[in-house]
Amino acid sequence: MWAVTFGAIFALCAAAPALAAPWVDSVVSIELRPKVQVDQTSVRLGDIAYLTSRDLVALRRLMALPIGSAPRPGSPVAIDRDTIVRWVEARGAAQVKVEGSPAVQWSGASETLIESAAQDLSGEAVISAAQAALQNWLGQRSVRAQVQPVSTARDLVLPAGQPVLRVRPIADQAQPSRRMLVWVEAWVNDRFVRSTAVTFEVNAWAQATVATAPMAGGAQIDGVVLRGATETREVDLTTVQGGRAMRIEGVAGAGEESPVGAQRLRKQLKPGEILTDAHLQATPSVTRGNWAQLLARSGDVSVESRVEVLQDGRPGQVIRVKVPGSSGEVLARVTGPGRVEVQP
The missing domain is CATH 2.30.30.760 (SH3 type barrels.)
Structure with a gap:
């Protein structure tokens, strides 16, 4: 909890419309409340005090005076009475006297604690949303996957309203890795409030082409080469380094068209090594020496x-x-x- 200075309040309220004096035709009583809870994004004088007066116009104008933005949920703010009095005086209200008495008479608490109405959203809900999104992303790239959260998501303190969790999309070009971070955003009433990250340990398996014999860089990828030097097996995609694992569908026989198109190895492929897109490059239309x-x-x-x-x-x-x-x-x-x- 911390106190707001007069300067901070005046700066926050500088954009408020100027109020012409005299404000009132009768005395206005302002009784500050010791503690208030607000459920909107801005705080007005009428939110933190009880006001009474026979002058309804002045009463409404005083109640609508802005104090500033509401504090973050879980972070209450204390404002002392002297600060509020000086601010109201700066607006011209206390310069007027009614029947010899000050136009504004103060009473109530010497300090007002302001807090925003809040709600807790469980950390389990955050993890569940992140895990569902990650499982869906992995499902488009693997035949099966295991996802285990390794970080503990704390309960989120949010403003009052309708909460919605939105998972930030995982980049399409990203590759499955052993540790993956998923960001989850919390929105309330269609307004962004905060974000948090959940870390997962990941395994994801898919069919990929694996070399069974050494293949030199520059070698043309065709049916004959594939048949004699590779096989298709299930691999953990999180162990693949330097590129996206490739699966070459169907091996053409001698004289048949290659199923992989005009491609060749960019670099050497060793026995047991997984074929990735980093190994391949399009075969030139014309080749040196030909x-x-x-x-x-x-x-x-x-x-x-x-x-x-x-x-x-x-x-x-x-x-x-x-x-x-x-x-x-x-x-x-x-x-x-x-x-x-x-x-x-």
Whole structure:
């Protein structure tokens, strides 16, 4: 509990409309209450005191005077009477006298304790919401998963109203890991109040391609290679490092189209190592050391010839090629598998 200074109250209320003096035609009695509980976001003079007067207009205006924002639930604020008196005087009310007496007469508590109406939301509800969201996220990436909370969520002290828990979405590009943090937001009456995090220990299993024999970097991923060097087995995704575990569906036989498309290994794959997207890269349309068909255009005339490829390249890239029998190099743009072109 802490006391609010006059300066803080005046700053909070500086935006309130100025009240022209004289305020009253009769005496206003203000009796400060020792303790109040508010269920709105702002506090007015009428919330912390009993006011009486025959002047209803002045009475309503005084009751509506803002004191400031309501304190956070569970953190009451104490305001002493002298601070309130000085503030009301600064608004001009005490400068008026009615029949020789001050226009405002004070009584009641010397200090008012203000607290916000609150409710407790159990930590178990927070954990349950976070766990359900994490299980759903894992269910889209694995065949089975185990989730165990390792942190204790405290009960949340929230303002009065309709509470709703909202779990922050887990990023689609994130990967299952042994420890995962899930953030839960508490809202009351469609207004954000606070957030808290829950930590879980996670295991999640899925079918993935695992190397059974060494595979060199640069190797083309095709049916023959896969059949002889990999197998599909269930792995714990939380143990996969450096990328997203891959499962290559269906192995093509000799002469059949590869089920994985035009891909090759970016780096070596060792026996027992799980194939991930970090191991794969798209196979270039033209490959260094191979031959490509070069199309040269000049106006309406086009000439095709065979050239040696000096750089890997994908459609749209400009690479170096060499014409047989020539000592020089030519820059050509890759247009498709095994094809490049030059233009004047």
